[in-house]
Amino acid sequence: MSTTIAAIATGPAAGPIGIIRVSGPQTLAIADRIFTPQGGGALSERPSRLLTYGALHARDGKVIDHCLCCVMHAPNSYTGEDMAEIQCHGSPAILSETLAALFANGAQQAGPGEFTQRAFLAGKMDLSGAEAVHDLVTAATAQAAENAAAQMDGAVGSRIREIRQCLVDLVAEFLAVVDYPDEEIDSNLFDHACEILHNATRALYDLAETYERGRILREGIPCAILGRPNAGKSSLLNALAGFDRAIVTSVPGTTRDVIEETIRIGVVVLHLFDTAGLRDTQDPVEKIGIDRAMKQAQASALILAVFDSSDDISDDDLMVIARTHGKRTIAVLNKSDLPSALDVATIRRHFEHVIAVSAKTGEGLKELYDLIPRVVGMDGMSYDGSIITNARQAAALVRAAERCEAAFVAAQLGMTPDAVVMDAEGAIAALGEITGQAVRDDIVATIFDKFCVGK
Numbered sequence: 001m002s003t004t005i006a007a008i009a010t011g012p013a014a015g016p017i018g019i020i021r022v023s024g025p026q027t028l029a030i031a032d033r034i035f036t037p038q039g040g041g042a043l044s045e046r047p048s049r050l051l052t053y054g055a056l057h058a059r060d061g062k063v064i065d066h067c068l069c070c071v072m073h074a075p076n077s078y079t080g081e082d083m084a085e086i087q088c089h090g091s092p093a094i095l096s097e098t099l100a101a102l103f104a105n106g107a108q109q110a111g112p113g114e115f116t117q118r119a120f121l122a123g124k125m126d127l128s129g130a131e132a133v134h135d136l137v138t139a140a141t142a143q144a145a146e147n148a149a150a151q152m153d154g155a156v157g158s159r160i161r162e163i164r165q166c167l168v169d170l171v172a173e174f175l176a177v178v179d180y181p182d183e184e185i186d187s188n189l190f191d192h193a194c195e196i197l198h199n200a201t202r203a204l205y206d207l208a209e210t211y212e213r214g215r216i217l218r219e220g221i222p223c224a225i226l227g228r229p230n231a232g233k234s235s236l237l238n239a240l241a242g243f244d245r246a247i248v249t250s251v252p253g254t255t256r257d258v259i260e261e262t263i264r265i266g267v268v269v270l271h272l273f274d275t276a277g278l279r280d281t282q283d284p285v286e287k288i289g290i291d292r293a294m295k296q297a298q299a300s301a302l303i304l305a306v307f308d309s310s311d312d313i314s315d316d317d318l319m320v321i322a323r324t325h326g327k328r329t330i331a332v333l334n335k336s337d338l339p340s341a342l343d344v345a346t347i348r349r350h351f352e353h354v355i356a357v358s359a360k361t362g363e364g365l366k367e368l369y370d371l372i373p374r375v376v377g378m379d380g381m382s383y384d385g386s387i388i389t390n391a392r393q394a395a396a397l398v399r400a401a402e403r404c405e406a407a408f409v410a411a412q413l414g415m416t417p418d419a420v421v422m423d424a425e426g427a428i429a430a431l432g433e434i435t436g437q438a439v440r441d442d443i444v445a446t447i448f449d450k451f452c453v454g455k
């Protein structure tokens with residue numbers, strides 16, 4: 001018999017309303033003991049999902065809140081079990097006292113992601129759908145949420161099951177042949193296999209490739225702002241962030257520590273790092289700052305190289321050019337409000353993306369906003385759930401694609417049916433890990449460990 005679990009589902013800070021979820025076989029009995037509907041009757045007898053107003057009781061029976069509560073009768077609930085949701089006032093005292101009352105009546109503290117894990121185990125959603133729930137809780141942009149919502153609804157799972165079914169059918173055909181070794185193998189069978197395996201391989205690699213952008217969608221990208229002292233790095237960060245954070249000063253070399261700011265540029269979340277100005281210096285403290293700036297730049301997926309367009313290119317600027325070589329970089333020619341003194345042709349020779357802005361007046365910022373998603377390949381996408389955002393799924397997809405490709409090669413060479421079957425089965429197993437049709441318990445456990453308690 002399964003336990004009955006309970007957890008606070010809303011955040012740790014006090015809010016107007018707090019939500020506690022309960023799931024498991026004892027839910028209805030426990031709910032009746034701690035909640036009295038106004039006007040009488042038992043909460044457990046109410047229809048599913050109907051909010052009922054009433055009194056909430058602490059362990060000692062005293063009324064600690066007047067609030068809303070509802071039950072959801074199995075199997076029509078998130079977990080597939082009997083569930084209750086208490087929507088009380090959001091003071092941490094009320095929430096913890098209510099949780100204590102639930103525990104006193106037989107419920108246990110839910111572990112991280114345990115509600116969703118139960119939903120997965122009850123077949124309410126496949127594993128890729130369950131993982132999308134975590135994406136939804138942590139979505140930083142509307143587009144990330146849109147993609148995750150479609151995946152929670154089964155967008156990845158149904159695509160994977162479709163491909164998996166083709167492979168399962170193919171293996172069945174081959175196994176039928178293997179069972180009669182004396183018969184001549186029809187060459188049509190290999191031709192047919194080649195076509196199926198070729199298409200499956202392509203589809204799997206295509207899906208796996210979406211992960212590069214999926215990761216950006218989910219996690220955002222680290223972006224270092226590099227440039228010589230006084231080029232306007234801190235000003236640019238502030239202009240992009242839309243408010244004052246870094247200290248802007250006209251004394252060169254004062255930004256010695258790396259300052260981070262997370263901003264949203266359309267669909268892209270940027271983790272911006274304002275770094276120390278790059279210049280040749282003997283000052284040991286400044287050297288450390290420059291060292292840190294270089295490390296930051298190395299770890300960044302995008303660099304904004306800032307130049308002062310009111311001044312000519314200096315040796316320090318040449319250092320910036322050299323250090324950004326081979327990295328995805330946008331050259332930002334700052335101070336466009338001042339007369340230009342910069343040799344722009346030289347800059348253009350080194351950078352594919354060059355843009356003039358003024359951190360002071362805001363000129364060119366809109367263009368920079370539009371350029372950034374394009375440079376990182378995040379423009380013109382659709383967020384219908386076809387973007388893989390999950391590292392585990394991406395790795396399984398690559399493994400599935402590789403095994404599929406190996407099966408294709410075996411079929412093309414007309415090798416024994418066994419060879420084709422072995423690799424096709426490897427691909428089927430890898431796909432089963434994504435949907436959860438064939439996945440080890442310990443892997444499932446680590447997936448839900450990452451979730452928050454209450455989800």
Ligand code: GDP
Pocket residue numbers: 227228229230231232233234235236247248249250252253254255277334335336337338357358359360361
């Ligand atoms: P950093 O050392 O690269 O971080 O440069 P700061 O952001 O501290 O800016 C250096 C100086 O340039 C400050 O006096 C800023 O006010 C000035 N500055 C920055 N951006 C602009 C700009 O677009 N136009 C003008 N006229 N001055 C700017």
Ligand code: ZN
Pocket residue numbers: 232233234235247254255274
């Ligand atoms: Zn600065």
